[in-house]
Amino acid sequence: MARTQPTPSSRPTIRDVAAQAGVSVSSVSRVLNREPHTSPELHARIMRVVDRLGFEPHSAAQALRSRASNTIGCMVSDISNPLYSEMVNAAEEELQRAGYVLMLGATRHAEERETAFISAVRRRRMDGLLLFAGDNAHKAFTGALATLDLPCVGIDREVPGAPSVRVDHRGGGLEVTRHLIGLGHRRIALLTGPAAVLPSTERVAGYRQAHVEAGLGVDLDLVRPQVHGSGIAFSDVCQLLQGPAPPTAIITLGTHMLASVMDAFASNGIRYPHDISLVCIGDTDLARHATPAISSLTWDLAEVGRIAAKILLERVRGGDQPRDTRPVYLPTRFILRHSCAAPHAT
Amino acid sequence: MARTQPTPSSRPTIRDVAAQAGVSVSSVSRVLNREPHTSPELHARIMRVVDRLGFEPHSAAQALRSRASNTIGCMVSDISNPLYSEMVNAAEEELQRAGYVLMLGATRHAEERETAFISAVRRRRMDGLLLFAGDNAHKAFTGALATLDLPCVGIDREVPGAPSVRVDHRGGGLEVTRHLIGLGHRRIALLTGPAAVLPSTERVAGYRQAHVEAGLGVDLDLVRPQVHGSGIAFSDVCQLLQGPAPPTAIITLGTHMLASVMDAFASNGIRYPHDISLVCIGDTDLARHATPAISSLTWDLAEVGRIAAKILLERVRGGDQPRDTRPVYLPTRFILRHSCAAPHAT
DNA sequence: CTCAATTGTGGAAACGTTTCCAAGAAGCAG
DNA sequence: CTGCTTCTTGGAAACGTTTCCACAATTGAG
Numbered sequence: 001m002a003r004t005q006p007t008p009s010s011r012p013t014i015r016d017v018a019a020q021a022g023v024s025v026s027s028v029s030r031v032l033n034r035e036p037h038t039s040p041e042l043h044a045r046i047m048r049v050v051d052r053l054g055f056e057p058h059s060a061a062q063a064l065r066s067r068a069s070n071t072i073g074c075m076v077s078d079i080s081n082p083l084y085s086e087m088v089n090a091a092e093e094e095l096q097r098a099g100y101v102l103m104l105g106a107t108r109h110a111e112e113r114e115t116a117f118i119s120a121v122r123r124r125r126m127d128g129l130l131l132f133a134g135d136n137a138h139k140a141f142t143g144a145l146a147t148l149d150l151p152c153v154g155i156d157r158e159v160p161g162a163p164s165v166r167v168d169h170r171g172g173g174l175e176v177t178r179h180l181i182g183l184g185h186r187r188i189a190l191l192t193g194p195a196a197v198l199p200s201t202e203r204v205a206g207y208r209q210a211h212v213e214a215g216l217g218v219d220l221d222l223v224r225p226q227v228h229g230s231g232i233a234f235s236d237v238c239q240l241l242q243g244p245a246p247p248t249a250i251i252t253l254g255t256h257m258l259a260s261v262m263d264a265f266a267s268n269g270i271r272y273p274h275d276i277s278l279v280c281i282g283d284t285d286l287a288r289h290a291t292p293a294i295s296s297l298t299w300d301l302a303e304v305g306r307i308a309a310k311i312l313l314e315r316v317r318g319g320d321q322p323r324d325t326r327p328v329y330l331p332t333r334f335i336l337r338h339s340c341a342a343p344h345a346t
Numbered sequence: 347m348a349r350t351q352p353t354p355s356s357r358p359t360i361r362d363v364a365a366q367a368g369v370s371v372s373s374v375s376r377v378l379n380r381e382p383h384t385s386p387e388l389h390a391r392i393m394r395v396v397d398r399l400g401f402e403p404h405s406a407a408q409a410l411r412s413r414a415s416n417t418i419g420c421m422v423s424d425i426s427n428p429l430y431s432e433m434v435n436a437a438e439e440e441l442q443r444a445g446y447v448l449m450l451g452a453t454r455h456a457e458e459r460e461t462a463f464i465s466a467v468r469r470r471r472m473d474g475l476l477l478f479a480g481d482n483a484h485k486a487f488t489g490a491l492a493t494l495d496l497p498c499v500g501i502d503r504e505v506p507g508a509p510s511v512r513v514d515h516r517g518g519g520l521e522v523t524r525h526l527i528g529l530g531h532r533r534i535a536l537l538t539g540p541a542a543v544l545p546s547t548e549r550v551a552g553y554r555q556a557h558v559e560a561g562l563g564v565d566l567d568l569v570r571p572q573v574h575g576s577g578i579a580f581s582d583v584c585q586l587l588q589g590p591a592p593p594t595a596i597i598t599l600g601t602h603m604l605a606s607v608m609d610a611f612a613s614n615g616i617r618y619p620h621d622i623s624l625v626c627i628g629d630t631d632l633a634r635h636a637t638p639a640i641s642s643l644t645w646d647l648a649e650v651g652r653i654a655a656k657i658l659l660e661r662v663r664g665g666d667q668p669r670d671t672r673p674v675y676l677p678t679r680f681i682l683r684h685s686c687a688a689p690h691a692t
Numbered sequence: 693c694t695c696a697a698t699t700g701t702g703g704a705a706a707c708g709t710t711t712c713c714a715a716g717a718a719g720c721a722g
Numbered sequence: 723c724t725g726c727t728t729c730t731t732g733g734a735a736a737c738g739t740t741t742c743c744a745c746a747a748t749t750g751a752g
Binding site: 011056057058059060061063064069071074078079080081082085086088089090092093096101102103104105106108113116119120122123124125258259262284285286288289290291 | 357402403404405406407409410415417420424425426427428431432434435436438439442447448449450451452454459462465466468469470471604605608630631632634635636637
């Protein structure tokens with residue numbers, strides 16, 4: 001006879017549903033997975049029992065048998081950085097709608113955490129991977145990544161063999177630097193993220209290109225990659241300001257760093273745009289509402305996340321048809337405010 | 347004979363390891379799980395094969411058999427809100443260190459997404475759940491939650507039968523309101539989150555208490571819960587400012603909302619602290635660097651996340667000993683800057 | 693020296709699904 | 723009526739672990 005309460009207080013299984021409905025286990029599975037060749041009556045009868053018992057399939061068992069975990073990994077260096085959380089938020093929304101759950105791995109720029117996360121991705125047989133900007137110099141990680149045969153999308157990151165969604169940081173850096181050069185600046189400092197991270201690399205390339213176009217040389221001492229953590233930019237800016245040939249303009253990241261730069265200005269008794277010009281990359285409330293308001297480079301973070309998720313979903317579902325792996329580029333937009341002026345004659 | 351390449355291009359299983367090492371499957375399992383009663387030689391031999399083959403256990407199979415998924419759910423309304431992402435970041439760090447993976451579910455304040463996430467938690471047999479502040483009025487969700495027999499910790503949220511980590515928003519609201527009343531303000535507007543979310547409820551309670559202490563009545567029209575989305579506060583503030591009895595002080599949330607409030611000030615030609623006093627809840631770069639700098643209520647977001655994760659881990663590992671479910675409270679700190687002044691005589 | 697307890701190992705039965713295969717029923721052309 | 727499909731269903735074998743049980747070998751107490 002059908003066992004009504006198999007092991008009391010344990011959750012019902014597909015066997016219980018089958019027994020209660022008086023059908024076979026395979027029929028229940030077929031109905032639940034909306035397969036063809038199931039009669040409407042069977043469908044109704046089974047669904048009634050499913051609802052009554054509150055049956056929910058055990059996803060580990062499903063994953064084990066069907067080799068699909070309905071899980072997407074999301075590797076990001078720092079989820080508390082609004083730049084990333086905004087993108088993750090949009091991506092999660094897209095993936096959730098498609099029935100996937102997002103597994104978050106924050107690496108905090110440590111390679112060991114990156115490889116550990118890749119290992120988790122493999123053990124859990126995740127279905128896809130969203131790889132946010134990270135340090136390309138981590139060779140052990142990129143090696144581990146290469147052996148991972150999995151649909152993957154890079155976000156502001158180059159992933160061999162996988163498509164990527166990228167913001168045109170090079171173009172942005174170019175536009176901003178051009179603007180400052182056009183105002184007459186010749187010594188422009190650039191405060192950006194770690195050197196081996198794609199957005200920074202590209203940004204610096206744009207910065208250099210603008211100098212080359214104008215027939216100017218680049219003083220590499222003015223390019224300051226910042227190790228993560230908010231306090232850092234402060235000392236770099238102080239050092240630049242107090243040096244023998246201080247910059248007449250500064251380009252800085254908006255998140256975390258802009259505030260430190262403003263602190264450095266304050267403690268050196270310097271005001272923008274009067275004493276120095278200032279542009280920030282990544283628009284923030286602070287840039288908008290500081291007085292004077294700060295010119296910013298902005299782009300659509302949520303759109304980046306959405307597109308990345310969509311491309312990944314396509315790949316995850318699409319099987320292994322050969323696919324286009326060319327990167328998708330999103331533009332930046334330069335918002336002119338009141339933080340820049342021509343430099344003083346020296 | 348041992349099959350060396352079982353199904354080519356498929357990942358090695360524990361059987362392959364056992365075969366190659368010439369031992370039984372159960373021995374491999376014991377060694378891998380560091381169980382007692384395994385000889386050092388066996389251990390060494392097996393580990394060598396594991397390394398050579400690059401064997402990684404299939405976590406779905408482990409979960410299926412051992413009934414532990416090493417997965418923690420994390421339900422949050424909006425991960426792009428720095429208030430939350432900061433906490434999630436700290437919690438993730440703690441959980442990651444303990445070998446758990448975090449599954450993120452962003453609900454965007456929609457009850458259907460909340461119940462959908464709970465369903466995912468059940469199907470995946472997650473080991474624990476981190477529940478961030480959300481709407482307590484969602485009855486279907488709290489019902490689903492109650493049937494979920496799982497270690498759970500609320501963050502700025504009350505969860506029946508579970509411990510919680512809470513910031514003393516009531517005390518914070520009390521302190522800020524007292525301060526403004528002390529300066530002579532009698533019409534203080536409070537812009538906070540949705541009414542049914544614990545921090546807002548508590549904040550309003552503190553606000554009321556300060557009024558009661560001072561023998562003042564509360565004009566409920568001045569308390570404005572904000573639906574999420576950044577533009578909203580703007581119209582509310584405009585309406586207040588243009589009303590017949592405008593407030594002489596405003597308390598507002600720092601994230602997303604402060605900028606709108608400042609916009610509203612600008613479009614109404616109002617300056618703080620001259621025309622109105624301003625305090626923001628949740629310190630931000632903008633509050634620190636606005637001119638004049640804005641007095642803020644702050645607290646340690648990362649600490650909240652860490653403590654919550656630690657308590658959850660304790661419960662997840664600790665089995666079902668009866669536990670203390672009293673909430674842990676963290677204090678707020680009021681940072682006095684230059685955004686408040688005595689109101690003008692009318 | 694005997695008997696019980698302890699230690700190390702292997703075999704096999706779970707865990708809860710999906711999926712393959714077979715078989716009966718039903719439809720249809722000749 | 724016969725022989726082919728096509729539709730619907732059930733039975734059973736996976737999927738890759740952990741864990742229970744059994745058993746031989748070793749140890750220790752009396």
